[in-house]
Amino acid sequence: MSFPVRAITLDLDDTLWPFAPIGARIERVLDHWLRQHCPRTAARFPIPEMRALREQVFAENASLLHDLTGLRKLSLVRAMELSGDDPAHAEAAFEVFYAERNRVEFYDDAEHALERLAARVPVVALSNGNADLRVIGIDHHFAFSLGAREHGAAKPEPSIFHAACDRLGLPREQVLHVGDHVDMDVAGACRAGLRSCWLNRPDDADEVASWPHADIRPDLEFTTLAALADWLDTSHAATAAPTLESA
Structure with missing residues (x-):
């Protein structure tokens, strides 16, 4: 044609x-960072639980599905609040996520x-x-x-x-x-x-x-x-x- x-x-x-390898690496790197800086969040939300929380936050905020950056930050804030860590750490955690997100093959x-x-x-x-x-x-x-x-x-x-x-x-x-x-x-x-x-x-x-x-x-x-x-x-x-x- x-x-x-x-x-x-x-x-x-x-x-x-491919995005799948990026997503898997993000989860590992972010989990490692949380263990160092937000240990209560890391303990309450290891990788599978963090993934489930993120999916829940996305589902609860369908009007924001065009804004993945905003949803990621919202997920991190929610995890830290529920765990008793300072949600002010969410911005630094997002920077860790975003650096890995832009490492593509x-x-x-x-x-x-x-x-x-x-x-x-x-x-x-x-x-x-x-x-x-x-x-x-x-x-x-x-x-x-x-x-x-x-x-x-x-x-x-x-x-x-x-x-x-x-x-x-x-x-x-x-x-x-x-x-x-x-x-x-x-x-x-x-x-x-x-x-x-x-x-x-x-x-x-x-x-x-x-x-x-x-x-x-x-x-x-x-x-x-x-x-x-x-x-x-x-x-x-x-x-x-x-x-x-x-x-």
């Missing part, structure tokens, strides 16, 4: 890097593919997460970043997709959204009027998922970001090729 792409909006977690193809995409069209980071592109060191590849916290609503809400297109100054059908999540990324983009690309990376067993919806489908599906970069190169080359009239 070929269609005009004048810009790309790009998901981050599980698109450029890219998928093997991702960095070079991102560079190739950005050389073709403007690329916008469109994420529900709270990664810092400058700290990670890839902000120079992006025209801008639009996060759910900044916008006030998270994917798959159409408004965040529309805001990115408006800021780009482009019609929605000329913007391609790329991401791994079936509903938040692909279905969300389709329903917002953008083109969509499902990045369906193989799992640990080298198997890819099957598309689950009958009423909506992605415009493109690839197993690597490099394959999307190849498609974009070919698409742009075809567009730029001279016709008989112009030759």
Whole structure:
């Protein structure tokens, strides 16, 4: 399939890097910090209990699901208050969390593919997460970043997709959204009027998922970001090729 792409909006977690290893490392490092600075919190909320408390806080504050930073801080304050530690430590604990959150290990193809995409069209980071592109060191590849916290609503809400297109100054059908999540990324983009690309990376067993919806489908599906970069190169080359009239 070929269609005009004048810009790309790009998901981050599980698109450029896997998030599961980051999440596991955050839990270990934060637990170690709490044992040193907030021992009562660490004793009452070891990793599984801290995870359960965080999920409870998230569930109780559904109106803040676009603000993962705020929810993380709220979870830390709640844990410290319940344990008898000074909740003023929550800010320092969050800094520990955030440093680890921005230590990412890219998928093997991702960095070079991102560079190739950005050389073709403007690329916008469109994420529900709270990664810092400058700290990670890839902000120079992006025209801008639009996060759910900044916008006030998270994917798959159409408004965040529309805001990115408006800021780009482009019609929605000329913007391609790329991401791994079936509903938040692909279905969300389709329903917002953008083109969509499902990045369906193989799992640990080298198997890819099957598309689950009958009423909506992605415009493109690839197993690597490099394959999307190849498609974009070919698409742009075809567009730029001279016709008989112009030759």
